[in-house]
Amino acid sequence: MQFQVRYPTLNPKLYYHQQPVPLHGAKAGHFNAALAEQLNWSAQDKNDWVTICSGQKTFSEFEPLAMVYAGHQFGQWAGQLGDGRGLLIAQIIDRYGKTIDLHLKGAGLTPYSRMGDGRAVLRSTIREYLAGHALNALGIAASNAVGFTSSDQGVQREKLERGAMLLRTSDCHIRLGHFEWINQYQPELLREFTQKCIEWHYPECLNEAKPILAFAKAVIERTALMISGWQLVGFAHGVMNTDNLNITGSTLDFGPYGFMERFRPNWINNHSDHHGRYTYQNQPSMGHWNLWTWLNNLVPLCPHDYDKEQWKNDLAACLEQFEPCFLAxxxxxxxxxxxxxxxxxxxxxxxxxxxxxxxxxxxxxxxxxxxxxxxxxxxxxxxxxxxxxxxxxxxxxxxxxxxxxxxxxxxxxxxxNPQYILRNHMAQKAIEMAEGNDFSEVERLFNLLSTPFSKQPELERPEDLAPLSSDVPEVMVSCSS
Incomplete structure (x- = not known):
């Protein structure tokens, strides 16, 4: 792997260095060989994928860290959040010259875990692994994963479940909530942090007369593109909090998501969303709301020779392009x-x-x-x-x-028009089999969803092509993971 150390060059107040805490009895779940190839993993890295994806092996070139950020959750200020169970274990350059984050999820307690236990369970790990793979194959910007591991260690949720780890990849783990945390707790870091975000992810904006406004417009446009992609394939994210949207407009943090089956725009796919804030039909307006909240955090970046009220108006004008961009x-x-x-x-x-x-x-x-x-x-x-x-x-x-x-x-x-989407009951069957140490259904779905626009009669099953019958209870998914 070719390492590109970026995030650790920022002020240390923005993260905490620590090593992952492996789970007991780690074992192979599933490995995304094609993605490992794209990331220029060596033959040794591929052989060691289980130890890498279970937190047993890290890299001397990059000291793992947990990011701190904040956010609005379900429309309410939630204060300090952060990587409560995940660690950025590397930043590497892929075969296309793009810097990619390797983020290990379920890696143990961090200073930002709050009331959590720092772990992930097999159920949510499989759902995230398959969803990221599915969206990428559908051509929608999203995190992906090199692989996941299961374990013999129990993790308590509503019941005792099997612990697991996921090695997630993304072009960016900097969230809208990073800006909220900085403004609230370390405002003196905002200008340098924003400058680095532009240099790393939107370098073309540096050539504009007002780089910060150009940056804002670019983030807004990419977010609009992402959400329009969701709407077109019937994907509902389920938890569009400001800490779950990043600055590059790539889908992040798969929790209680769902691919819509019967067309119900007001379908509440997240059963923790008691008021239906994040239904499929609300996603464009929620994206707009999150970006409006984020833009308020750019107000302090008004240039010294610029009228502050005009600066606010200019930022507001950036948001005006969200709706026409989305609709187009x-x-x-x-x-x-x-x-x-x-x-x-x-x-x-x-x-x-x-x-x-x-x-x-x-x-x-x-x-x-x-x-x-x-x-x-x-x-x-x-x-x-x-x-x-x-x-x-x-x-x-x-x-x-x-x-x-x-x-x-x-x-x-x-x-x-895809022939196949990841229906909740498809994922649930794969989870139930995996909990019995049978990962064959994960493998089948991974292969089926790799080419979703092509008919695959040798792989498909009747239940892949239709919703469950009305007399079968719906698969319930919530924020518990």
Whole structure:
């Protein structure tokens, strides 16, 4: 590995150095060989993946550390937070010349653990491992993982569960909440910290007349792109707190997430979210709220020769681009999923009519687009109670597509509509088998989700293609992990 030591060059008040505390009886879970190759892992590193992913081996080139940050959780100021069970164990350069963080999750108590035990359990580890892999394969910016390990050590949650560790990778672990912590507790560090964020992650902004404003705009744009990607594949993050969003717009901190099955925009996938703050339909507005909160932390960076009120107005103006940026990408993406020409004045309205049918008929989000792509209109209409509503949509849909280059439109549909998503019951089955030391289902899902846009009859099972029947209890997922 080629190491790139960045974060430890910051002021030591921003982190705490410590070594991971391995779990007893660590054993192999699953290894992402392709990602290890991308990270330029040596043959020895690959052989040692279990000891690396279980905290038994660290690197002399990088002293592990826990980051401190703060945040707003469910809209309320939560004060100091931080890496309560994770350690940044390395920063390395991948084969594309990009700096990547290696973050070991479940590595033991840190000064920022608060009431936690510093551990992760197998259940949540498998869910994060598969979700990061799935989103990356869907082309949505997200953390990934080199591998995870299980253990013989028990970890107490609602019940005693098996402890596990995950070696997560991300282009950035600097969260919006880092800026909140600095402003609240160490404001003198803000300017240098922000400068480093720009140098490391947005160096192109250094050439702008006002680099901090350019930085703000870039973070806002990337966050809008990420959330539009979520909406298009039906992904609900579940815990969009300011400490769970990073500055590069890559999905981070998979907890009680869910890929939507039956199209219910107000679906509460996180059963700790008692008021439905982070439902699928609220994600764009919650992203906007988080960015507004973050921008307030940039107010102290007003240049000395600049009017402070004008500076506030300029920061507010940066946020004004969030909605048009989000909508532009969402509208384009939705038209592509529908096989409709982006330039046609009626395409987006027609697409929204399709979504209203999915909602009123409670149809499966992913498979409905696949059926539309396959022109399997009979199967769609047979699932509808209100057949006339679908027939009206279909007439308008076909009218818009008439005289268009449908071959190109259909090709694009195949490129953007996944055949497979990670349904909660799929992940749950893999978890239950893994708890019995059988990781074959993790392996199957990992392979299936590696190429989600291609039909894989040799790997798929009927339960991969549909929601659970209405008489089967929904898989319950909460913040407990």
């Amino acid at each position: 990408h969402y509208k384009t993406g939705l038209c592509e999923k529908m096989g409709l020409p982006i330039f046609h004045k009626d395409s987006f309205d027609c697409a929204m009519a399709f979504l209203r049918i999915l909602q009123s008929e409670q149809l499966d989000y992913t498979q409905s687009f696949v059926r539309l792509q396959n022109q399997d209109y009979t199967a769609l209409i047979d699932d509808c109670l209100d057949r006339r509503q679908f027939e009206s949509f279909l007439s308008h849909y076909q009218q818009i597509r008439e005289h268009q280059n449908t071959e190109a439109l259909d090709q694009r549909m195949r490129e953007v």
